[in-house]
């Protein structure tokens with residue numbers, strides 16, 4: 001065996017794990033049906049999505065599954081069809097035998113929990129929906145949700161969608177300035193927030209950050225700030241603008257039917273980091289997104305009404321939107337949403353939550369698994385995880401060795417562990433093994449039936465198996481973003497012109513002889529931190545405003561544990577040393593500046609101070625040279 005481990009890695013990658021026969025047969029998509037779906041995907045891929053859509057409720061049927069009168073970037077899914085995702089996530093179950101099934105279990109950091117049946121969650125959502133309407137919110141209006149993880153976060157999303165308003169979640173941890181940019185970009189009329197909330201490991205004020213953001217110069221459209229009250233301390237409330245959540249809720253039970261939405265009408269906007277200067281506002285709609293998320297929640301995560309799924313991503317990020325909120329509810333399952341660190345108490349909390357609620361499906365990220373491994377958090381005498389039957393990860397590559405560890409410990413070598421690939425833009429899982437397929441650690445499997453992906457070179461020519469290239473999507477899929485908020489032309493250019501006519505994911509991948517895909521990482525400088533996506537450009541923009549810096553560049557590097565981290569190269573101005581005693585002193589100040597500008601989300605882990613940066617012949621900073629150096 002070679003001492004450098006290359007051979008090891010090759011051997012590991014060749015390992016294949018089979019599902020237990022019973023598990024495969026009980027899957028929503030058992031082996032024979034999977035084979036049939038793969039065949040159908042060859043000849044009539046749209047039938048796959050049409051069948052999924054038929055399992056859901058529509059107010060008006062669609063005229064076609066998909067049509068693209070405006071070109072490949074703007075396919076319209078289920079045109080002519082009218083629906084509302086909330087009618088399918090809640091009302092459909094309330095009107096069925098699952099009315100009293102648990103929809104949401106919320107775990108507070110304190111250890112208390114709050115449970116909502118479908119009936120109860122529906123009632124809460126209707127109450128807030130009526131309150132939003134009484135505040136003047138209407139179809140198409142934007143509602144910005146800047147909330148800690150609370151039941152009201154989920155209720156807020158569903159209430160907005162129910163009345164046809166568009167929710168925009170801005171995660172905590174952003175500075176007032178960064179929040180301000182998101183408020184402006186969203187054009188929100190209402191903000192839903194909380195007085196205080198758990199941020200990291202401590203309770204922090206939240207409403208004051210919103211106040212500061214709104215106090216910035218220039219106009220916003222914000223008319224009302226709705227505040228969920230958690231503390232007994234009074235906080236400053238602006239007369240005529242700020243209202244407490246509990247004060248706006250009416251007690252009544254009058255029905256508030258969901259607004260019938262055109263299939264491609266907007267449901268939400270989510271800002272995702274990019275290598276461009278501003279975060280992209282990725283827009284998803286009701287119909288296509290609903291069908292895609294529903295189908296993947298049932299086929300990939302294999303959700304059934306008896307399942308309890310815990311997706312450890314916060315609701316404010318895409319994984320939370322699709323698989324902590326919408327997917328489980330569309331599937332009629334129970335979703336567990338958790339406030340605070342899932343691994344508190346050296347990992348003990350994770351097992352307590354799984355055990356207390358009988359979690360059967362755990363959807364998490366390689367970062368969390370890495371931390372578990374470091375803590376030695378595995379099932380044991382007082383750590384029961386025997387209710388788990390399926391494991392899945394997303395957000396970053398999972399090294400084969402970590403895959404095998406998680407499969408063996410958490411999954412007892414028996415639960416399928418699915419490495420699922422997707423993006424904020426795709427809205428839904430697109431590449432993944434299925435519960436009934438073979439599993440190869442490190443591989444994201446094949447495109448789901450109905451999804452078409454390829455690996456191509458810079459010119460768009462397919463590359464042979466085993467060779468790396470750009471991961472592209474060469475047919476539309478239902479969860480596809482509608483557009484970039486306010487910038488349809490930019491959307492078309494950035495995603496459909498890098499390689500003509502196909503969707504450019506920005507990821508590099510290779511395909512093996514069996515057609516399985518292996519993700520190699522981003523082609524651009526998007527930083528994937530703990531499953532959160534940040535753009536190097538936004539960080540660079542913040543660095544550029546530091547008075548002692550002449551130039552700066554941010555790239556992505558692996559940290560000591562193999563996760564991705566951001567590294568900044570700083571070029572200080574001449575005479576910088578008149579103001580700072582040392583490079584460490586400068587870096588300390590730059591760190592504080594970043595925290596003020598961007599907040600704690602965009603954490604840069606590594607810094608290097610240079611007198612100049614390597615440049616390409618055209619004068620751009622050569623990230624390639626920086627990456628090689630790092």
Ligand code: WTA
Pocket residue numbers: 272318319393394395396397398419420421422423424425444505506507519521522528531532533
């Ligand atoms: C990366 C998160 C490897 C990828 C759902 C993608 C992955 C970006 C995987 C999207 C995976 C996601 N293996 N890399 N299974 N899943 N990625 O928008 O680089 O936050 O482009 O969506 O995460 O990040 P986003």
